[in-house]
Amino acid sequence: xxxxxxxxxxxxxxxxxxxxxxxxxxxxxxxxxxxxxxxxxxxxxxxxxxxxxxxxxxxxxxxxxxxxxxxxxxxxxxxxxxxxxxxxxxxxxxxxxxxxxxxxxxxxxxxxxxxxxxxxxxxxxxxxxxxxxxxxxxxxxxxxxxxxxxxxxxxxxxxxxxxxxxxxxxxxxxxxxxxxxxxxxxxxxxxxxxxxxxx
Amino acid sequence: xxxxxxxxxxxxxxxxxxxxxxxxxxxxxxxxxxxxxxxxxxxxxxxxxxxxxxxxxxxxxxxxxxxxxxxxxxxxxxxxxxxxxxxxxxxxxxxxxxxxxxxxxxxxxxxxxxxxxxxxxxxxxxxxxxxxxxxxxxxxxxxxxxxxxxxxxxxxxxxxxxxxxxxxxxxxxxxxxxxxxxxxxxxxxxxxxxxxxxx
DNA sequence: AGCCGAAAGCTAATCGCAGTAGCTTTATGG
DNA sequence: CCATAAAGCTACTGCGATTAGCTTTCGGCT
Numbered sequence: 001x002x003x004x005x006x007x008x009x010x011x012x013x014x015x016x017x018x019x020x021x022x023x024x025x026x027x028x029x030x031x032x033x034x035x036x037x038x039x040x041x042x043x044x045x046x047x048x049x050x051x052x053x054x055x056x057x058x059x060x061x062x063x064x065x066x067x068x069x070x071x072x073x074x075x076x077x078x079x080x081x082x083x084x085x086x087x088x089x090x091x092x093x094x095x096x097x098x099x100x101x102x103x104x105x106x107x108x109x110x111x112x113x114x115x116x117x118x119x120x121x122x123x124x125x126x127x128x129x130x131x132x133x134x135x136x137x138x139x140x141x142x143x144x145x146x147x148x149x150x151x152x153x154x155x156x157x158x159x160x161x162x163x164x165x166x167x168x169x170x171x172x173x174x175x176x177x178x179x180x181x182x183x184x185x186x187x188x189x190x191x192x193x194x195x196x197x198x199x
Numbered sequence: 200x201x202x203x204x205x206x207x208x209x210x211x212x213x214x215x216x217x218x219x220x221x222x223x224x225x226x227x228x229x230x231x232x233x234x235x236x237x238x239x240x241x242x243x244x245x246x247x248x249x250x251x252x253x254x255x256x257x258x259x260x261x262x263x264x265x266x267x268x269x270x271x272x273x274x275x276x277x278x279x280x281x282x283x284x285x286x287x288x289x290x291x292x293x294x295x296x297x298x299x300x301x302x303x304x305x306x307x308x309x310x311x312x313x314x315x316x317x318x319x320x321x322x323x324x325x326x327x328x329x330x331x332x333x334x335x336x337x338x339x340x341x342x343x344x345x346x347x348x349x350x351x352x353x354x355x356x357x358x359x360x361x362x363x364x365x366x367x368x369x370x371x372x373x374x375x376x377x378x379x380x381x382x383x384x385x386x387x388x389x390x391x392x393x394x395x396x397x398x
Numbered sequence: 399a400g401c402c403g404a405a406a407g408c409t410a411a412t413c414g415c416a417g418t419a420g421c422t423t424t425a426t427g428g
Numbered sequence: 429c430c431a432t433a434a435a436g437c438t439a440c441t442g443c444g445a446t447t448a449g450c451t452t453t454c455g456g457c458t
Contacts, residue, residue: 003435024304028415041417042436050416056382079383087261104303104361105223136406143368144376147355150363151377156346163301164349166317169342177343177351184387202406202453227444240446241407251447 004038011036011046012056016099019057024101027148029053048112055113058102062120070127077134079183085131086179093157100157103107125150135190145186152182203237210235210245211255215298217342218256223300229251247311254312261319264291269326275332278382284299284330285352285378292356299356324349334389351381 016036019027029050033040047053069088073081093100128146137145156178159165165174200228206396213234228249232239246252262368268287272280336344355377358364364373 006435020390029417038435040415041438044417045435073408104300104357108317115371121363121365140372141376144373147358147364147368148351148377148380150446151354151358152347152350153350153354154358154363155350158303158357159346159350159353164302164320164353165346166320167342169339169346173339174343174346177340178347181347181381181384181388185384188355188383190235205406228446229444237406238408239444240409243404243446 004036004042006036006038006042006046008046009058011043012053012060015053015057016096019098019102020096023098024043027054052111052113054105055111055117056100059113059116059120061096061102062117062124063149065089065128066120066124068092069124073127073131079130079187081134082183082186083179085128085149086175089112089153090157090160090175093161097161099162100154103154104158117119132186135186137186139187141189145189149182150184152178203235203241205235205237205241205245207255209254211259214252214256215259215295218297218301219245219295222297226253249313251310253301253304254310254316258312258315258319260295260298260301261316261323264288265319265323265326266289269327269329272326272330278386280322280333281328281348281382281385282378284327285381288352289356289359289374292360296360299353299360302353303357317377323357331385334385335387336385340388344388347384348381351377 011032014029015032018031018035022031027050029043030040032053033043036043043053047056051182069085069092072084072088077083115198125146128149129142132142132145132149160171165171210231214226214231217230217234221230226249228242229239230241231252235242242252246255268284268291271283271287275283315398324345327348331341331344331348334344355374359370364370
């Protein structure tokens with residue numbers, strides 16, 4: 001028998017292919033093994049469990065998304081950076097409509113690859129920070145802004161891909177509306193016209 | 200043997216108890232059956248499958264949340280209504296930290312209870328519409344605003360409960376920040392100070 | 399009071415998939 | 429050429445969902 005020459009990375013790649021093609025419910029070790037050309041138990045030479053594999057997939061997805069979004073945002077600032085971040089995030093999710101499910105379920109820092117997951121997540125968060133830095137926010141407001149940014153984009157994309165938005169109204173327009181909303185809100189905090197609202 | 204006297208509603212209630220207690224991964228028919236005091240296969244007299252049960256649970260959760268949020272928002276308008284909607288939604292999710300997972304996965308209108316799911320979802324959306332109505336938005340903007348509202352709240356709550364926010368910064372403050380952001384944004388659309396941004 | 403059919407439960411069995419045990423073979427480095 | 433570790437494999441266990449078919453209870457009707 002010719003050896004398949006698998007590695008943890010290759011298995012992860014096959015697993016992502018399966019996810020993309022068959023959705024979260026279709027992500028089974030048997031399917032991954034089949035795509036990799038080996039018997040199912042052989043995968044255990046490279047991953048500790050299915051959950052472990054999911055974590056590895058999430059790490060990959062976060063890293064990929066961060067790279068892509070980071071590259072797009074690079075050199076931009078303010079509204080332009082913000083719009084680009086949002087657009088690229090949604091574009092990535094649109095290209096792989098099932099991957100967003102990986103960023104909701106995986107157990108936090110459980111297991112061997114927990115730290116890697118946190119690191120990958122932190123990397124994306126770093127990019128979000130950089131994106132928002134230009135608005136002149138300080139202290140906790142900076143964190144609040146990053147959280148708002150993530151909530152907005154994750155929420156919209158999640159609803160978009162789990163059939164949460166049923167009305168016929170154009171989704172691109174809704175996303176643009178939300179983008180404007182966020183941009184305007186951050187600008188308002190950047191140049192507070194007074195001490196209008198809650199501390 | 201004394202009869203358990205189950206109904207679809209009671210089974211759904213037990214299933215939600217299991218979900219609340221054991222999380223999404225612990226939601227198994229065996230666990231539900233045990234809590235209901237019957238053997239696992241007996242559940243099939245009331246639900247078609249585990250997936251079907253998940254849909255029923257989602258319907259219940261959406262209905263409950265809509266009632267609760269609807270009651271809280273009733274009689275309010277503008278920012279007050281908006282803040283209440285957001286606060287109540289998050290409070291519900293905070294009370295049952297696992298239920299938000301039901302609102303992400305369930306297959307759309309698949310199966311017998313698909314229409315019920317859509318109806319329950321539509322009910323909550325109606326309340327979101329009512330909440331946002333006071334801002335004087337028209338046409339598609341109204342839909343955009345509702346979608347923004349849902350994206351914001353679902354995104355924040357989802358990240359909050361899946362350990363997406365790791366920084367030590369206070370989550371309540373971040374939620375307040377996001378609430379203000381949304382309120383300010385909707386007010387801006389309500390009273391456009393000109394034709395400032397993108398159509 | 400007693401009968402009947404439907405519905406609710408049960409036990410036994412099937413099926414698919416995650417995970418484990420232990421053997422075999424391929425690469426290699428010495 | 430040989431020892432050994434890693435990569436695969438087959439066989440097996442266990443669990444949970446689901447199906448099949450039997451048994452019992454219940455409500456209505458006579």
